[in-house]
Amino acid sequence: MGVEFDPNTPNAARMYDYYLGGKDNFPSDRAAAEQVLRYVPEIPIGIRENRAFLQRAVRFLAEQGVRQFLDIGAGLPTQQNVHQVVAEVAPEARTVYVDNDPQVLVHARALLQDSPQVVVVEGDLRQPGEIMNHPEVRGHLNFDEPIAVLLLAIVHFIPDSDDPLGIIAQIRSALPPGSHMVISHVAVDERPESAPPVEGIYRRASAQFVARVSSEIEPFFDGLDMVEPGVVNLHEWRPDSPVLAPRLETVKSYFLCGVGSVK
Numbered sequence: 601m602g603v604e605f606d607p608n609t610p611n612a613a614r615m616y617d618y619y620l621g622g623k624d625n626f627p628s629d630r631a632a633a634e635q636v637l638r639y640v641p642e643i644p645i646g647i648r649e650n651r652a653f654l655q656r657a658v659r660f661l662a663e664q665g666v667r668q669f670l671d672i673g674a675g676l677p678t679q680q681n682v683h684q685v686v687a688e689v690a691p692e693a694r695t696v697y698v699d700n701d702p703q704v705l706v707h708a709r710a711l712l713q714d715s716p717q718v719v720v721v722e723g724d725l726r727q728p729g730e731i732m733n734h735p736e737v738r739g740h741l742n743f744d745e746p747i748a749v750l751l752l753a754i755v756h757f758i759p760d761s762d763d764p765l766g767i768i769a770q771i772r773s774a775l776p777p778g779s780h781m782v783i784s785h786v787a788v789d790e791r792p793e794s795a796p797p798v799e800g801i802y803r804r805a806s807a808q809f810v811a812r813v814s815s816e817i818e819p820f821f822d823g824l825d826m827v828e829p830g831v832v833n834l835h836e837w838r839p840d841s842p843v844l845a846p847r848l849e850t851v852k853s854y855f856l857c858g859v860g861s862v863k
């Protein structure tokens with residue numbers, strides 16, 4: 601169920617790269633992203649907060665002793681990718697990057713697979729069993745030791761018809777004791793009126809965005825013992841620096857995140 605490489609179809613990974621100010625995108629991606637930005641101009645702030653959350657969460661887990669990371673929906677390489685953040689704490693830690701987009705895989709293999717500690721694997725979150733039993737995943741990670749699974753800004757591309765709760769539960773149940781799951785998901789509580797047009801724009805893209813409100817996102821953390829402060833907006837999760845935009849302090853849920861350990 602991989603994505604076809606097509607520069608003329610807006611691509612979720614490349615649109616994300618465009619929001620982040622990257623260069624790995626084409627005119628069709630930029631046009632679609634600009635349309636989305638008309639409805640939700642603060643997306644670039646949210647996405648930078650998402651990357652900052654990734655860094656804080658990964659560093660936190662590495663400091664807790666986690667030495668294995670499985671990043672599903674890794675995205676196009678950017679700055680401070682998971683294995684680089686981990687290496688600052690534990691250079692011996694292992695990372696597997698998974699994505700279903702061929703362009704992401706090519707770039708990730710070229711830019712991220714820069715040490716024996718890292719492998720890049722093709723996989724689709726909608727088939728979690730294939731990811732968790734993939735020979736390269738099993739060969740690189742020791743399933744007798746704790747693993748941190750990252751599902752960052754990806755579950756909002758899984759429609760209810762694909763059973764995201766069941767997918768997350770299947771991944772959780774494949775993890776050894778002491779493992780963690782890290783999840784972030786756009787929440788549309790702050791701008792419900794933007795949901796239909798943004799979903800419409802992504803309907804033409806490589807992955808379809810599913811607008812959810814916080815009450816629909818919180819169940820994705822069920823079955824986990826949440827690390828403090830629980831499920832919160834990105835900038836509220838163990839901040840170590842001032843938020844990028846003070847306005848975020850006052851908004852409703854815009855992008856929820858959390859880290860939980862497997863019970």
Ligand SMILES: C[S@@+](CC[C@H](N)C(=O)[O-])C[C@H]1O[C@@H](n2cnc3c(N)ncnc32)[C@H](O)[C@@H]1O
Nearest residue numbers: 613616673674675699700701724725752753757
């Ligand atoms: C918005 S990017 C997020 C990148 C990174 N996780 C982050 O938070 O910065 C979403 C990524 O998920 C990938 N993706 C979307 N649906 C997927 C699926 N069903 N299986 C695997 N990867 C998927 C896309 O190709 C893209 O690279």
